[in-house]
Amino acid sequence: MPKTIYLANPYGFSAQQKATLLPPLVAALEALGLEVWEPFARNNQQDFTERGWAYRIGQADVRDVVDADAIFAVVNGVPPDEGVMVELGIAIALGKPTFLFRDDLRRATDSEHYPLNLMLFTGMPEAGWEDWYYTSIEEIASPDKALARWAAER
Secondary structure (H helix, E strand, O other): OOOEEEEEOOHHHOHHHHHHOHHHHHHHHHOOOOEEEOHHHHHOOOOOOOOOHHHHHHHHHHHHHHHOOEEEEEOOEOOEOHHHHHHHHHHHHOOOOEEEEOOOOOOEOOOOOOOEOHHHHOOOOOOOHHHHEEOOOHHHHOOOOHHHHHHHOO
């Protein structure tokens, strides 16, 4: 049974981003043998004219974060998407392995040590956190980085 990884991302809100940015991320994670839980594909099959659709989507996303083995969060933007931040906070609070992806060159930090808000790194080891942080899709497959090592553990 493959490990599951929740792909927290804001790309499903834009047809262009959903078509061009999500597929290579999903493919890179699947290439590691992971089952990718992408929330827009899993939980957005709702009738948006029905009352309560937003609540149902939010609850389904929370269940997926809770049930997934790890989270891979796209943290582009200044600040990063607030929904992704909530999902990441849930995963950190549950002690799940957390991996961050940011190919956005802008800085979003008040620390000289981290490229983003320091709280986003609390789900990673203090020493070697860089192994859990990704700046390109190509880096996802790197055997020197934490995700490939975690995916290979049985």
